[in-house]
Structures are given as structure tokens and as C-alpha cells.
Amino acid sequence: MGITKDIITELERIVGSNNIITDDVELTVYEADGSFVYTAKPDVVVFPRSTEEVAKVVRVAWENRIPIIGRGSGTSLSGGALPIEGGIVISLTRMNRVLELDVENETATVEAGVINLWVSDALAKLNYQYPIDLGYYFPADPGSQRVSTIGGNISHNAGGVKCFKYGVTVNNVRGLKVVLPNGEVRFFGGKVVENPGYDVIGIMSGSEGTMAIVTEAVLRIVSNYESVKTILAAFNSVEDAGTAVSRIISSGIRPVALEFMDKIAVNAIEAGPWGGGLPTDAEAILLIDVEGSEPGTNAEASRIIEILKSSGAYMVKLAKDRAEANRWWNARKQAFGAMGFVGPNYITGDGTIPRKKLPEALHRIREIGNKYGFRIANVFHAGDGNLHPLILYDERRPGERERALQAEDEILRMCVEIGGTITGEHGVGYYKKHLIGLLYTDYELNVMKNIKSVFDPLGIMNPGKIFPR
Ligand SMILES: Cc1cc2nc3c(=O)[nH]c(=O)nc-3n(C[C@H](O)[C@H](O)[C@H](O)COP(=O)(O)OP(=O)(O)OC[C@H]3O[C@@H](n4cnc5c(N)ncnc54)[C@H](O)[C@@H]3O)c2cc1C
Structure with a gap:
């Protein structure tokens, strides 16, 4: 059943007229997520202020078999928050206490x-x-x-x-x-x-x-820990940086964070107002935090510095204070947004690989970039083996988006081939559901679908996501 005027009136009665959007132009804001690759417009967006209001809205959807899409800030990068089949978007942004x-x-x-x-x-x-x-x-x-x-x-x-x-x-x-x-x-x-x-x-x-x-x-x-030490290391090759990651982890030290950025990413960050003084000539940099007691972090930081140097780092620096460390970390956290300085559009890839395969994966990503003629920046959580290849393309050139998506597809297939998965953290969402069969057998997928149907027997919760139809 579609969304009738009576249903809209009922939703408005539940959340109040200031907490509902039905205007076609205003709904445009909710037709995309952070990836901007595809769009799909909802029929209506509601902004409940309590669990009780959410429950009443959901009940209306249930009785009328209308799709329900939960939405936070819409920063999903897999089309997760897109209302592929229309329906009611429930924005939780006013439940913020x-x-x-x-x-x-x-x-x-x-x-x-x-x-x-x-x-x-x-x-x-x-x-x-x-x-x-x-x-x-x-x-x-x-x-x-x-x-x-x-x-x-x-x-x-x-x-x-x-x-x-x-x-x-x-x-x-x-x-x-x-x-x-x-x-x-x-x-x-x-x-x-x-x-x-x-x-x-x-x-x-x-x-x-x-x-x-x-x-x-x-x-x-x-x-909070008594002491945090932050280390920045620069390398002349991405493979050396990848090897350093494997060696740090196999040394038994568990840094709290271990992040990787390549040259394109660092240069994009440093071109913007949030530059953190990162070395722009490096092919790859690692940013590492250890935390614990003062003697513990001193010992771990020294050991990590030794490993970085012996793995080929040409520059290793221990942050002199928290202000310097925060500048580096702030720069890292702006990496995706900074891509705007080096290309008009980009696709954020997200795959995971066994950490030992980092050098091989980085090499193959570069080959895929060359094959399709795209520059690919790499910024990722190296400690988790969670890659984020950022494929730079130009939407204005006919066919480029499709080719960029093909390149992403090939990267994800490569991740699976070397023992990884098609997502580390951004979800399967809408974009990657055609790849989920690479990871699971029909039996496994049916187990998951059966679990979903225990909660959602009518299939109205965020339809068109995770599972291919
Ligand atoms: C610049 C940038 C950096 C990012 N960095 C990271 C990162 O480091 N790690 C990472 O994991 N992700 C990252 N992401 C992806 C994204 O931010 C995460 O997936 C985040 O968890 C999405 O939160 P959101 O509030 O924006 O949710 P939305 O995008 O609104 O929704 C995400 C999914 O959750 C569902 N949903 C939202 N709220 C609810 C709810 N209350 N109940 C039920 N379902 C709900 C939606 O239907 C959708 O499927 C990044 C994105 C951007 C743009």
C-alpha cells in the first residue's frame, strides 16, 4: 500500500507538524547518503523525539506495509540510508540526549x-x-x-x-x-x-x-590513560610501510591506533586549512598511538621506533606534546573530505584483508588504478587490515563513474581473493549486495535471512539492503 494523505495526517499527529517533511524539494536532502553515488527519495521523513513516538510511527508503517528506513546523519558510504523502495525515513537526529x-x-x-x-x-x-x-x-x-x-x-x-x-x-x-x-x-x-x-x-x-x-x-x-605517545613515520614506498605494520603487530605490541596514509592522501590533507605538518614527499606515512603507564608507553614507543627504522622509514618522529599529536590526528580525520583538493569526485572503497597481505594488496590496488586510469589514494586503519582506497574520478566525464565503480568492484574482489572481505566498517548497504555471495554460501545467507525474518516478518525494514533479491 502506498502512502496516502490519511497516513501522512496520522504521522503528523504523532510527531507534530514541525517534525515531518513531505515537500518534494525538502525531501531531496534525504535522497542521498555520504557516497552520493545513487539517489532515492523517501515519501516522507519524520523526526520523532522519543521512543514512544518512534513506536507509533513504526506501527503505522507495519499496519500499512510501508518501508521504514532509520537514518542518523546520513554519512553512510554504502547507500545504507537510501530509501530504495521509498517509504518513511525515521530520522533520529532529534533524539540526541x-x-x-x-x-x-x-x-x-x-x-x-x-x-x-x-x-x-x-x-x-x-x-x-x-x-x-x-x-x-x-x-x-x-x-x-x-x-x-x-x-x-x-x-x-x-x-x-x-x-x-x-x-x-x-x-x-x-x-x-x-x-x-x-x-x-x-x-x-x-x-x-x-x-x-x-x-x-x-x-x-x-x-x-x-x-x-x-x-x-x-x-x-x-x-583515559596516564600516558599517550604518538609516532609519525615516513616511507619511500607503500610496500615498506605495509611491511612495518605487519612487523609491529607480530612483535606483540598492541598500539591503540595504527593508521596508514599514502602520498596522494597526505598531499590532499596538507593542501587544506587543516594541514598537520605531515611530510608531503613521503610515498606513505604511518601514524601510531600507544597508551598506558608512562614507563610502559616509553618502552613500547622505543620498540616501535626501532621497528619502523629497520623497516625502511626515512623519518620517524615522536610527537613532542599533545598539541602536535592532535594536529597529526586532526589531519588524519580530515582525509576523506580533503580529497576535494585533488579531484572533483571520489568513491570511498572499504574492504578488509589479512594484515600480512597489506603489501600485496597495496601493490594490486595500484595496478587496478593504472588499468582503469584512475589515481587511487589510500587512507586506512592498517592495524585492522581495513583498507579505504579512494578512487578519484570526474563525474563530468561520460562513463567515468561507471568505470570508477568497476575499479572498486575489482578491488573488493581482490580483497576476497586474498582472504579478506567486501567491507570492514561501511556496511554492505545497497552498493555491495551483489558481492555478498562471494563471501557466503546460499545456506549461510539463508541463515541470516531467517534471523532477519524473526524480527521483520513483513520485510519492511530498510528493504533492498545487504541481500541480493
Ligand atoms: C568523512 C567520513 C568518514 C567516515 N569514517 C568512517 C570510519 O572511520 N569508520 C566507519 O565505520 N565509518 C566511517 N564512515 C561511514 C559512516 O560515517 C558510518 O557508517 C556511520 O556509522 C554512519 O552513521 P550515520 O549516523 O551517518 O548513519 P546513517 O548514514 O544515517 O545510516 C547508516 C545505516 O544505519 C541505519 N540507521 C541509522 N540510524 C539507525 C537507527 N537509529 N536505527 C536503525 N537503523 C539506523 C541506516 O538505515 C543505514 O543503513 C565515514 C563517513 C564519512 C562521510
């Missing part, structure tokens, strides 16, 4: 529309509601942490620079309040570390909005 900071239990309870960085800001007294620095932060920190929401992070099981040590989003979620597709409100998990029985939070995290709408989450928070 930090509800509780519980240091004794090391948890923060937040609404789904809270921006990722706001959790750490609240813990560090940067948020007006909490005037005391509690000495804690939320460790799952995607590059988009200044804009993406906790609900979006959970739904895509986002990764980030500190995930090498602390795990991805799912490892930092203890409880979830969700609205099921029939409008029932359920809570899974709690404040305890482990729950017996099936891991429902694990199943819902990364389910890309295909099972339920997340409205609240209980997050794990971790304490």
Missing part, C-alpha cells in the same frame, strides 16, 4: 541520535550538562565521529582508529533499546559485561537497519 554517565559501571546511556563525539565530550566536561571531567571516553571513534550518530554507528557496526585496541562498535555496546517493526519496544542487554544466551546485541549491531530501529544504547566507556 546523553541520558546517563555511569562511571562506576563504565557505561554511558544515550539516545540513538547523539553524535559519536558528544559522548566523549560529555565525559570530558566539554558538554554543558556535565561540568566535571570524568576521565573517561567512548573508544569506538569512526573518522566521521564529529557528525555520525550512535544509532548509525551501531547499525553499521562502525570501526575507527582506536578500534585496533578496543574493538569496533559492537564491542563497545552493552545494551540496546529498539523498536521492532510491529511497534513493540524491547530492551536487550544491560550494564553487565556478559549476558547468557544468544548474542542479540551482536546480531543487531551491523544489521544496517534491517531488523529494528535503535532508539537508545548503553555504551562501554574507558578511562
